[in-house]
Amino acid sequence: MTRMKLAAIAVAGLGLSAAQAADIEVLHWWTSGGEAKSAAELKKMLEAKGDKWKDFAVAGGGGENAMTVLKSRVVSGKAPTAAQVKGPSIQEWGAEGVLANLDPIAKAGNWDSLLPGVVANVMKYKGNYVAVPVNVHRVNWMWVNPEVFKKAGATVPKTWADFPAAAEKLQKAGFIPVAHGGQPWQDFTVFESVVLGVGGPKFYQDALVKLDQKALTSPTMEKSFDTLRQVHKYIDKDAANRDWNLATAMVINGKAGMQFMGDWAKGEFTAAGKVPGKDYLCMPAPGTEHAFTFNIDSFIIFKQSGADAQKAQSDFATAVMSPEFQEVFNLNKGSIPVRSGVSMAKFDDCAKMSAKDFADDAKAGSLVPSIAHQMAVPAATTGAMQDVVTAFFNSNQSSKDAVAKLAAAAKTK
Known part of the structure; x- marks a missing residue:
């Protein structure tokens, strides 16, 4: 299937998503114990804002199964609100023309000053934010x-x-x-x-x-x-x-x-x-x-039409980047906050070590993307x-x- 045909089919299906107004359908592969607790926290935060969470969990730790399902959904014109995607795949989806421009949300939330440059660049396509990062994992x-x-x-x-x-x-x-x-x-x-x-x-x-x-x-x-x-x-x-x-x-x-x-x-x-x-x-x-091999979980956001759908989209991206979610999510999942300014007081020694090493290795040039987790090529x-x-x-x-x-x-x- 050509890129243009995929994009056309997906855009044609956006009306289906918009018809469900403030529903937020999220494709992810957080199905194990610690991960499931983290997804539940995000659901709780969004429902407190009046949004309706529609869980779209696809088991498989590496995410391969989820990507297969996502492609079939987009091709059939039924793209979810957000999907867990990372690394160079963000750029590939950006090239399809089916992702929302998150710059207004990012500007309001001051993302450029809260995210390390190496992370912000991965979240952008042609200079525009199209994805929101959740965390930083150390793989090694x-x-x-x-x-x-x-x-x-x-x-x-x-x-x-x-x-x-x-x-x-x-x-x-x-x-x-x-x-x-x-x-x-x-x-x-x-x-x-x-x-x-x-x-x-x-x-x-x-x-x-x-x-x-x-x-x-x-x-x-x-x-x-x-x-x-x-x-x-x-x-x-x-x-x-x-x-x-x-x-x-x-x-x-x-x-x-x-x-x-x-x-x-x-x-x-x-x-x-x-x-x-x-x-x-x-x-x-x-x-x-x-040295530090990093793996960053993130969500691409698909284009939506209608004020209610766009509000839900904004609620989702804002919630993911909030200090409250960054803290509780990463406490549950074992990773560290991706945004700066989150207190590490409640984190254990492993997380504190990871956060310090992440900063040190970034300065030393020994911070490298994980190839096994789709961050490198x-x-x-x-x-x-x-x-x-x-x-x-x-x-x-x-x-x-x-x-x-x-x-x-x-x-x-």
């Missing part, structure tokens, strides 16, 4: 059950070179060293933290953001695949198709020692009543202490590269072959 976290490590007599690894010895002790003590869900996006999440820890932020930027062929085919990338193979060795045989939050539960329940996952995992610890520093540890993935390229990593993860393919395939996949348009 390692979640640790300290009691498991203590029982195994193992030391939490600070570098990938330290990892095998620690994992071996955990395994010999009867624990699963690494809790993991065998889904492509989870494999890719581990991979990007491995690349960052093995090669550092500049190498990560060159290889996984700029897609530089020299970096992609380098010995450093081959070493990254070697390291990924080591991680796979310590994942249990039942990992296939396991959801990420179930892997987190393995760490919470003391069945596994660690998990490599973004800080949305912390919402699961919080929901289970666990205390950071006591029941679990949040640490940068091995070798990534001075177009979706088609991300998908092709992810397929290479998953194929490697689930086969006996050599690292050298994987490097060649990854470099070729990076050329996908």
Whole structure:
């Protein structure tokens, strides 16, 4: 389908949305415990303003299922009010001509001064706001059950070179060293933290953001695949198709020692009543202490006609950016506020560390977008590269072959 045809069909369907006046239909994939609590808070705030929330939740932690549903809805002329979309996909939807210009709302809310430039730019298409950001996630976290490590007599690894010895002790003590869900996006999440820890932020930027062929085919990338193979060795045989939050539960329940996952995992610890520093540890993935891979949740807003529909749209964007929602949402979800000026007083030590590191790494130039979470390169390229990593993860393919395939996949348009 051509871009113009998609846009025409979607615009033709806007009247359907407008007919439901102040209804706010929101497509999202916040379906796990901590995430669902966060969505409920936004619903409560909007209903207090007289708007009617129509939940449009599509399960699937990485959002792939939600994007498939969204495309079919837009093509059929039934676009929701807002949809959870992020990274370069915001620009792709902007190019379709179906998104609302949020500049009046952004100007009234002073978004340009509240958002870091790196975030504001992602939310704009051709200089105009078309999306509203919710939060900042750090992806390169390692979640640790300290009691498991203590029982195994193992030391939490600070570098990938330290990892095998620690994992071996955990395994010999009867624990699963690494809790993991065998889904492509989870494999890719581990991979990007491995690349960052093995090669550092500049190498990560060159290889996984700029897609530089020299970096992609380098010995450093081959070493990254070697390291990924080591991680796979310590994942249990039942990992296939396991959801990420179930892997987190393995760490919470003391069945596994660690998990490599973004800080949305912390919402699961919080929901289970666990205390950071006591029941679990949040640490940068091995070798990534001075780097930060970011993932920003955001909502694109579709064009609406009619004063009531536009008021509801404004209510939604304003509520998402409000200090009240930014605080309660991120307390529930494990992320940190995307806007400045939100008090961190109620946040735990993990969030405070994340907020400080985000600011420090932004200044140091070691703040990098997550490729695994659609923040770095177009979706088609991300998908092709992810397929290479998953194929490697689930086969006996050599690292050298994987490097060649990854470099070729990076050329996908």
